[in-house]
Amino acid sequence: NELRCSFCQTTIIVYHSGWDRHRFQANATIVGSKKLAIMSDDGDLPWRFSADQGLEDQLFDRDRHIRYLEMNYHLLPSPYEGQEIIRLTLAYFTISGLHILDALDRVDREAVINWVLSLQAHPKNEAELNNGQFYGFHGSRSSQFKSLDNGVSVPNNSHLASTYCALAILKTVGYDFSLIDFSSILKSMKNLQQPDGSFMPIHTGAETDLRFVYCAAVISSLLDDWSGMDKEKAKNYILSCQSYDGGFGLIPGQESHGGATYCAVASLRLMGLIEDDLVSRCTSSSIIDVPLLLDWCLQRQADDGGFQGRPNKISDTVGGVLRILGANNFIDEITLRKFLLTCQSEYGGFSKFPGQLPDPYHSYYGFTAFSMLQETGLNSFNVELGISTVTL
Amino acid sequence: MDSDEDDRIPLSQRPEWSDVTPVPQDDGPNPVVPISYSKEFAETMGYVRAVYLADERSHRALQLTAEAIHFNAGNYTVWQFRRLILEALNADLHDELEFVEHLASKNSKNYQLWHHRRWVAEKLGTEAAGRELEFTKKIFVNDAKNYHAWSHRQWVLQTLGGWEDELAYCDELLEDDIFNNSAWNQVSYAVKAILTKPENESSWRYLRGLYKNSMPSFVMDRRVSTVCLTVLTTKANCVFALSLLLDLLSNGFEPNQELKNAVEALLPESRDQDSDMAVTICSVLEIVDPMRVNYWRWRKKSLHSEVEEGVRNLRVH
Numbered sequence: 001n002e003l004r005c006s007f008c009q010t011t012i013i014v015y016h017s018g019w020d021r022h023r024f025q026a027n028a029t030i031v032g033s034k035k036l037a038i039m040s041d042d043g044d045l046p047w048r049f050s051a052d053q054g055l056e057d058q059l060f061d062r063d064r065h066i067r068y069l070e071m072n073y074h075l076l077p078s079p080y081e082g083q084e085i086i087r088l089t090l091a092y093f094t095i096s097g098l099h100i101l102d103a104l105d106r107v108d109r110e111a112v113i114n115w116v117l118s119l120q121a122h123p124k125n126e127a128e129l130n131n132g133q134f135y136g137f138h139g140s141r142s143s144q145f146k147s148l149d150n151g152v153s154v155p156n157n158s159h160l161a162s163t164y165c166a167l168a169i170l171k172t173v174g175y176d177f178s179l180i181d182f183s184s185i186l187k188s189m190k191n192l193q194q195p196d197g198s199f200m201p202i203h204t205g206a207e208t209d210l211r212f213v214y215c216a217a218v219i220s221s222l223l224d225d226w227s228g229m230d231k232e233k234a235k236n237y238i239l240s241c242q243s244y245d246g247g248f249g250l251i252p253g254q255e256s257h258g259g260a261t262y263c264a265v266a267s268l269r270l271m272g273l274i275e276d277d278l279v280s281r282c283t284s285s286s287i288i289d290v291p292l293l294l295d296w297c298l299q300r301q302a303d304d305g306g307f308q309g310r311p312n313k314i315s316d317t318v319g320g321v322l323r324i325l326g327a328n329n330f331i332d333e334i335t336l337r338k339f340l341l342t343c344q345s346e347y348g349g350f351s352k353f354p355g356q357l358p359d360p361y362h363s364y365y366g367f368t369a370f371s372m373l374q375e376t377g378l379n380s381f382n383v384e385l386g387i388s389t390v391t392l
Numbered sequence: 393m394d395s396d397e398d399d400r401i402p403l404s405q406r407p408e409w410s411d412v413t414p415v416p417q418d419d420g421p422n423p424v425v426p427i428s429y430s431k432e433f434a435e436t437m438g439y440v441r442a443v444y445l446a447d448e449r450s451h452r453a454l455q456l457t458a459e460a461i462h463f464n465a466g467n468y469t470v471w472q473f474r475r476l477i478l479e480a481l482n483a484d485l486h487d488e489l490e491f492v493e494h495l496a497s498k499n500s501k502n503y504q505l506w507h508h509r510r511w512v513a514e515k516l517g518t519e520a521a522g523r524e525l526e527f528t529k530k531i532f533v534n535d536a537k538n539y540h541a542w543s544h545r546q547w548v549l550q551t552l553g554g555w556e557d558e559l560a561y562c563d564e565l566l567e568d569d570i571f572n573n574s575a576w577n578q579v580s581y582a583v584k585a586i587l588t589k590p591e592n593e594s595s596w597r598y599l600r601g602l603y604k605n606s607m608p609s610f611v612m613d614r615r616v617s618t619v620c621l622t623v624l625t626t627k628a629n630c631v632f633a634l635s636l637l638l639d640l641l642s643n644g645f646e647p648n649q650e651l652k653n654a655v656e657a658l659l660p661e662s663r664d665q666d667s668d669m670a671v672t673i674c675s676v677l678e679i680v681d682p683m684r685v686n687y688w689r690w691r692k693k694s695l696h697s698e699v700e701e702g703v704r705n706l707r708v709h
Contacts, residue, residue, distance in 0.1 A: 076425055081433045085467040091425045111422035118420050141417045142437060143469040145445060157469045204472045207507045244601025254543055279690075295635070298684050299593060305683075330687035 058341040060375050061348070065367065066103045068348025069094050072360060073107060087140035088119060092165035093364040099172050099388045100367045102379050109173045116166050119144060121158035123184055134203045135188045136163030136219075160192060160201040164215040167222045168387045177223065186228035189216060193229055197237030198251075209250040210241055214263035217270045218385055231271050238264045239287060246292030256296060258307065262317035265293075265324050266384045277326030290325065297321050298330055304342075305335030317365075320383045323372055333373055340369055400432060403439050408452055414438030415445060433463050444473055449480035458491065465499045471508050488512050489520075493527060500531055506540045510547060521552035525561075578602055583619045590623045596632040600639070607705055611645045621654055628658055629680035634673050638691065641670040643702035670695050 072094045083090065095112060098104050119138045123129040133155065138144035139162035163185060170177070192199050192212070199212035213234050220226045240252040241264060247256025248264040268274045268288065275281060278290050300308045300318045307318040319336070322328050342354040343366065349358030350366030371381040371388070379390040403409050416438055419426060429437075440460050443453045457474040460467060478488060492509045499505050509527075513520045525548060531541040549555050582599035589595065599619070603610035610616065617640060623633040637655070641647070647655075647669055655669055658676045667675075674692035678685045691698075 072425055074426075076427045078428045078430050078433075080427045081429050082464050083466065084427060084429075084433075084437075084464050085469070087425060087427065094425055107424075108422065112424055115420055115422060115424045141419055142464075142467060145441065146418075157472075159468075202468060202472075205475075205507075205511070206468060207503055207510075244604045245597035250539070251543060253546060255539070257539065294687075296597070298687050301683055303683075327687070330684060330690065332683040332685075335683060 058338075058344070060341070060370050061344060062101055062375075062377050064346075064348040065363070066098065066101050066106065066348070068345075068358060068363065069097050069101070069103070070106050071348075073098070084142050085140055086162075087142075088116070088137065088162045088165045088169075089139065090360050091116075092169050093360040095169050096172050096387050097360075097364050097367050099390070100371050100379050100381055102377060104173070107173065112169065112173050113175050116169050117180070119162070119166060121156040123188075129184055129187060132191050132203060133188060134158055134160070134192050135184045136160060137166035138162060139165075155204060157202060157204065160189070160199060160212050160215045160219070164218050167219060168385070171222055171385075171389075172387050174391065182223050185219065186223060186225055189219065189228035190230075192216070193233065195233075196240075197230070197233035197235070199229075199234075210238065210248065210260045210263040210267075211250065213237060214267045217267040221270045221385060226271075231273070234267065235271065235273055235287070238267055242288055242293075246289055246294070246296035258300060258318040258321075261293070261297065262321050264288075265321045266386075269324050269384050276324065279326040293321075294325060294327055294330075297325070298327070301332060301336065305332065305337070305339030306343075307336070319369055319372060323383050328372065336369070337373055340366055402432075403435055403456075409439065412439060412442050415441035417441075436460050436463060440470060440473075444469075449477040451481065453477055454481065454483070461495070465495065465502050466504055468504050471504045475508070475511060485512050485516055489516075489523065489527075493530075496527075496531065500535060500538055501540060503540070506544055510544065513548065513552065518552050521548055521554050524548040524552065525554060579613065579615055583615055586619055587622065590627055590630055590633070593632060596636060600636060607643055607702075611640060611643050611706065616640060617645065617647065617651060621651055624654060624658070631677065631681045634677050634680070638670055638673045638677070641673070642695065642698040644706045668695070 072090070076090065080090070091112075095104075095107055098106055116137070119140075121135045121138060121144075123131075123133075123135050129135065135156065136158040138156075138158050143157035143159070145157075167182075191203055192201065193216070194200060194208050196208075197213070198208040198210070199216050200206055200208045201212045201215070216229045216234070220228055237252075238248070241248045241250070241254070241260065243249050243254070243256040245256050247258075248261040249255055250257055250260040250263075254260075265274070265288075269276065274286055274288065278286060279294060297318050302308050319328075319331065322331055340350070343350045343352070343362065345351055345356075345358035347358055349360070349363035351358045352362050367378070368381050368383075368386075371378045372383070379388040381387075382389045403414070414435065417434070436456070436459050439456055443450075443456060454474065454477045457470050457477065460470045461474070464470075477483075478485070489509075489512055492505060492512065495502075495505055496509075509524075513524050525545060528541040528545040528548075531538050535541070549558055579599065579602060582595055582602065585592070585595040586599060599616070600610075603613070603616075616636065620633040620637045620640075623630050624637075627633070637651075652669055655672055655676075659672050671692055674688050674695070677688040677691075681688065
């Protein structure tokens with residue numbers, strides 16, 4: 001399985017997966033000092049590899065990642081007080097992360113369910129339910145207030161993104177959704193949808209953009225009930241966010257952005273407005289410009305293998321988009337894997353850049369990326385919903 | 393106000409707060425991902441809970457929200473409460489702009505900060521337009537691609553006005569010369585940008601985007617194939633040029649001999665096989681863009697139907 005470069009005589013080790021190498025001859029073409037493309041005579045998939053050293057030394061360190069997540073699950077260090085308001089999101093990254101790593105037995109399922117449910121906002125009566133507020137889940141105790149008996153009513157500060165996280169966690173730990181009536185969530189979610197189809201995350205006022213359309217779509221999907229949103233209006237808003245270069249901006253007219261593109265494509269898929277595996281189908285009949293989108297997404301994979309969120313920047317949600325489109329075999333998985341491993345922390349988890357400390361957000365995306373790369377020992381990941389749907 | 397930890401006096405020791413009892417957090421019996429709050433954070437939030445529950449919209453409450461925001465700039469509940477207080481006090485919102493600007497240096501990517509800024513600017517109205525545009529410019533000095541700042545700028549122009557100077561400003565950011573408006577031509581502009589820096593993906597995408605709703609113009613405009621050819625003569629492995637040429641061919645473009653020769657030169661063995669030009673380009677792309685080799689092989693296979701459709705679309709027009 002060894003080749004020699006005919007220019008400099010360096011030994012090249014070839015990685016491949018699933019192919020019987022005796023079935024075809026390889027013709028190598030050298031294009032640069034690090035990258036090499038090998039075309040096979042009759043096979044569809046060429047072998048690709050990097051001549052860099054050390055690839056085989058690095059492994060995905062599942063045990064260490066589990067320990068990192070367990071630590072977070074039990075106690076987050078004080079610098080995280082700067083993210084107190086999104087505590088439920090941190091919980092989602094941790095618990096869903098453990099599920100992906102197939103280590104959900106590390107959590108106390110009952111405790112999780114009770115804690116998450118304790119963050120739900122409840123209207124006192126039918127009148128309150130119809131007062132224009134959104135009754136979902138609070139993101140933390142910092143936005144949840146119990147009114148004192150002084151006659152002053154406090155508005156509920158439940159939030160769309162927190163609601164998504166809450167339901168995702170409950171789904172992850174296998175909570176039976178029929179045990180609770182979530183209809184107040186759907187009934188009041190309509191109050192958050194704007195005339196242009198976008199969603200505001202909280203009724204007291206906030207920015208509106210694609211992120212919250214996505215939250216609404218996942219919530220509807222998890223509750224299997226679309227009465228809480230006007231899909232047609234949401235669709236029109238999403239389409240108005242597609243930029244001239246094929247990607248999607250967070251709001252109409254804005255620059256294409258990896259995260260926004262993921263929200264757009266995943267939402268359309270959840271709403272059933274685009275089919276799966278679009279790349280293999282007749283793309284001209286789709287409501288979005290698929291060829292342009294595909295090209296933009298693929299170009300986001302940078303030389304180091306990681307995905308940029310925008311030309312000349314960084315993110316990893318674009319990998320998810322490609323999976324939804326059915327284009328993940330167009331990704332250079334070897335180089336991507338190598339890049340991700342450079343961000344793997346010795347403390348467990350992943351960091352944004354090599355050498356930095358890990359954080360829950362980048363760790364979670366590292367785990368989902370490895371799941372999509374089919375790393376051994378990891379559960380499969382549902383890209384549109386953002387959780388593993390492997391049942392316990 | 394800079395919350396330097398050493399200088400901070402605990403709220404419990406401040407005389408102006410002596411009448412208030414802080415309300416501690418109740419996290420329930422078995423909290424998940426609990427955070428190890430510092431004393432200062434826990435105390436501040438305890439007092440915030442107290443004034444929030446009492447709905448006290450006073451100056452001291454306003455000051456307290458600033459302290460809470462410094463601990464957790466994403467706390468939308470506190471930001472919202474701050475807005476209620478500002479309204480109740482009929483506060484001078486110009487001071488508020490100062491407050492946000494001060495915070496922005498360390499929180500320029502914080503959604504709540506930008507939402508708050510927009511709220512203030514909207515209250516101030518069109519008189520705030522100039523200052524808002526200046527504010528975004530300050531952000532661009534350190535972070536030219538700040539997504540929030542660009543959205544804010546777009547919002548200001550749409551809601552508060554100021555488009556006339558905008559094109560000139562964008563131009564200033566993209567290059568040093570300022571074009572004379574009467575000589576404005578977007579395609580020429582994009583071509584010039586490409587030739588100046590062919591490795592910048594954005595210029596190529598912009599050029600392509602100009603023809604988004606007009607495929608015949610895309611195919612007919614000789615400037616597109618010319619810029620591809622020009623770039624390829626000096627940078628034979630320019631993926632963007634090759635990809636754009638492929639796009640043209642897929643949409644029914646008919647290359648001249650000069651272009652055919654240039655492409656053949658990139659892959660000498662193709663001459664003998666009498667390959668279709670688009671097929672040759674795909675082969676070259678497989679080599680010069682190995683990261684996406686599977687994609688280019690798939691494009692090569694799809695060419696037949698792509699070209700058929702491209703020609704069909706041209707006829708329809």
